[in-house]
Amino acid sequence: MTRKLSLLRTKLNDTHTQIQQLLPDFKARQPLLPGSLYTLKRRCGKPNCHCVEGPLHTSTVLSYRGEQKPRTMTPPADQIDALENMTDDYRDFRKARAQVVRLQRQMLEHVDQIQTLRVQQGERNFRKIRFDSSYAHSRR
Numbered sequence: 677m678t679r680k681l682s683l684l685r686t687k688l689n690d691t692h693t694q695i696q697q698l699l700p701d702f703k704a705r706q707p708l709l710p711g712s713l714y715t716l717k718r719r720c721g722k723p724n725c726h727c728v729e730g731p732l733h734t735s736t737v738l739s740y741r742g743e744q745k746p747r748t749m750t751p752p753a754d755q756i757d758a759l760e761n762m763t764d765d766y767r768d769f770r771k772a773r774a775q776v777v778r779l780q781r782q783m784l785e786h787v788d789q790i791q792t793l794r795v796q797q798g799e800r801n802f803r804k805i806r807f808d809s810s811y812a813h814s815r816r
């Protein structure tokens with residue numbers, strides 16, 4: 677049981693370390709934008725355009741998810757880098773958050789297992805104690 681307990685203590689430390697390593701993602705100061713940029717390829721529909729047989733037209737669009745319904749819009753070219761940074765950081769933030777949820781759950785499992793084992797130890801010790809029965813008698 678003590679080996680199991682020391683293994684659990686190690687796991688508890690590891691989980692804690694992993695959570696700590698995620699903190700910089702949350703403490704950073706960059707603004708976040710819920711959305712993503714992607715490249716849209718399309719035919720314009722003009723009958724004589726190169727896109728009828730050749731390469732399609734491409735444009736970078738933003739899928740913005742900050743409102744209830746996602747919206748797709750075409751950002752000005754000079755804003756694409758800034759938008760990309762904010763949406764990338766948002767994605768990283770959400771990924772780190774999901775990891776914290778998973779690690780916290782793990783940590784709680786370790787804590788509960790430690791509790792079970794330590795209560796077992798406590799109850800073993802408790803059963804060895806020869807209690808003085810005079811207190812119980814005196815209450816009557």
Ligand SMILES: [Zn+2]
Nearest residue numbers: 719720725727
């Ligand atoms: Zn075209």
